[in-house]
Amino acid sequence: MMKFSNIGISKELQDVLQKNRITEPTPIQAQTIPVILKSKDVMAQAQTGTGKTLAFLLPMLEKIDSNKGTVQGLIVTPTRELAIQITNEAKKLQEAKNINILAAYGGQDVEKQINKLKGGIHLVIGTPGRLADHLRRKTINFKNLKTLVLDEADQILDMGFIHEIEEIINNSNKGRQTLFFSATLTKKVKSLSGKYMRKPEFIKVESQKVTLDEIQQIVIETTDRLKQDALCHAIDEHKPFMAIIFCRTKRRAQILNEALNERGYDSDELHGDLSQPKRQRVMKKFRDLKLQFLVATDIAARGLDIDGMSYVFNYDIPEDAESYIHRIGRTGRAGKDGVAITFVAPKDQNLLTDIEQGIEMKIQKQRYEKDGSDNSFVEVKKASKPKKKEFHKKGTDFKRKGNKFGKNKRTKR
The missing domain is CATH 3.40.50.300 (P-loop containing nucleotide triphosphate hydrolases)
Known part of the structure; x- marks a missing residue:
């Protein structure tokens, strides 16, 4: 049985995972984590439900130096709901590495976000519009960024955030590691990767x-x-x-x-x-x-x-x-x-x-x-x-016995 220790995850993070009843890596985690820990750029294609959030969160946390009060990790998501969900997952692991996390998305009080950014944030999880807004306000700095993740990259681009994404990338550390996680590798995703990634390793997991x-x-x-x-x-x-x-x-x-x-x-x-x-x-x-x-x-x-x-x-x-x-x-x-x-x-x-x-x-x-x-x-x-x-x-005809609905069944109105 594959273990997290076999793919380079520290005991501190393993202990937290154990508390959350996560004992072995999923295929996407087993394939991507060792590559990410080697600081290579990655294009990972996987459907929902495959465990891809931990596939990028775990190696990102391993690479962050909590003694430095700079933004070292950035995760960009298409929606506020997904940003909130990833933030909740990251906070479960927070104790293992003693890092500060900020969720930055629209609908929140921007002044509160600005104040938190002054307190030494290590990992930012946000939506393209709000992140671009912080850049224009000069309230966020990605010059020390180690790892940039676009989660659901195809949806981000389909929603028309290409200009915001390019603004974020162009204002980040040129030596950063770039990771794209996407359900589909559309022409837009491939075009963006060709422009901003360095010899990315392609990983695909069927689901x-x-x-x-x-x-x-x-x-x-x-x-x-x-x-x-x-x-x-x-x-x-x-x-x-x-x-x-x-x-x-x-x-x-x-x-x-x-x-x-x-x-x-x-x-x-x-x-x-x-x-x-x-x-x-x-x-x-x-x-x-x-x-x-x-x-x-x-x-x-x-x-x-x-x-x-x-x-x-x-x-x-x-x-x-x-x-x-x-x-x-x-x-x-x-x-x-x-x-x-x-x-x-x-x-x-x-x-x-x-x-x-x-x-x-x-x-x-x-x-x-x-x-x-x-x-x-x-x-x-x-x-x-x-x-x-x-x-x-074969992938051919299939037959099913019984019908959960039944036939000619009436309902009361």
Whole structure:
């Protein structure tokens, strides 16, 4: 069995990991940590749920000198939520190395951040906009930076932060180590790496296990007009303990959340139009199990690890297989079973075909029909989770016995 001691992690950090019941490295950690400790630039491709946060946090902490009161580590994330989550993970390890950590993202009091920066911060975790703002104010200094990490690099660039990222890089120590962690190596990511990285080592970890082995996947074919009824019927049938419901836009998330509230469901919304305090309150309620349904845009799809997530509903089908994997990866974590239900209108059939090709399997299909007061699910095609050997060798048709919804089942209105 691989141990953290075998890949260069100090006993102090190992002891803290042990307290948090982390005893052996994941594949992404085992492959990247030794390379990062050698101060090489790294491009790491791994899906959500593979343990990549510790893959860059652990070697960064090993390299920081707590006796020097300068910013030596910088982690840039696309969203405030991810910055908060990584900060919480870093603070669990803080005691081992006696370092000072600052989370810098929008929605916070910038003056408080400035005051903290005067106190000898070693590691900064932040979003591109707020970090660029500090640079322009001359309240942060990256001239002594040892390691720069772009986490979810593809999403950062897709969100249009290229100018902020280049400003951050150009104002950092030229001899720094640069690490890109990304689910997909898009043209934008490759272009940025070619411009700012020195002979990076490429590491890729597959994660089909997250997608296939632990998650039951179902497609419900319906229409845009009936989609809301189909969602509510699925919720009533499955009775999820807690679930994320994904929408494509902020406006659709707002409308759906209002409709669910009117129907008596315990839901709230999470998207980019909310203030930071509101977003934090919503996430805290959801994590504390005081909220059953979170209606969200893809801002919640990456990096957020929420215990107890049993279901993901794709109210709007994602636009590609990678996004689908990120969304449904919110459930079926840590060896637990999960269910992902995707609603597909006739106009979405091409997207569904692309997703099935991307994950190399056919998804179990049902059709939602409504006739007067009758609501029912009708089986279209049955499929089951593939056996691991059969999937990797054949990737062909799968059959499933039984139907969790049942046929022509009525619900009370």
